[in-house]
Amino acid sequence: MPIAIEELEGEVTRVVLSGRVDVAGAHEIDMPMAVVAGSRRAVVIDLTRVEFMASMGLRSLVVSAKSIVSKRGKVVLLGPQPQVEEVIVVSGIDELIPIHHDEAAAIAAVRPAAG
Numbered sequence: 315m316p317i318a319i320e321e322l323e324g325e326v327t328r329v330v331l332s333g334r335v336d337v338a339g340a341h342e343i344d345m346p347m348a349v350v351a352g353s354r355r356a357v358v359i360d361l362t363r364v365e366f367m368a369s370m371g372l373r374s375l376v377v378s379a380k381s382i383v384s385k386r387g388k389v390v391l392l393g394p395q396p397q398v399e400e401v402i403v404v405s406g407i408d409e410l411i412p413i414h415h416d417e418a419a420a421i422a423a424v425r426p427a428a429g
């Protein structure tokens with residue numbers, strides 16, 4: 315379960331996940347996601363390369379998102395594949411972490427307001 319963390323312009327962090335976020339994959343992303351959640355306020359979680367999302371993976375996303383939101387940050391999901399998006403929507407997680415299919419819109423949704 316590769317995870318890549320990229321810093322974008324405007325204090326936005328993109329977390330790119332790929333492969334299968336099953337029990338083992340969720341275990342691999344827990345610590346890096348916790349670090350991001352503890353230190354960043356504008357996070358785009360890129361799911362375009364994720365082909366499977368298990369409940370443990372969803373838990374990792376929710377725990378991180380709640381931490382970011384509790385610090386007045388914003389987090390969104392970018393481009394989940396249909397089967398992954400279905401799991402996210404059916405579980406209601408899209409109510410906590412909005413889904414965007416356009417990268418520019420996702421970045422704009424989390425970018426801190428200027429000023």
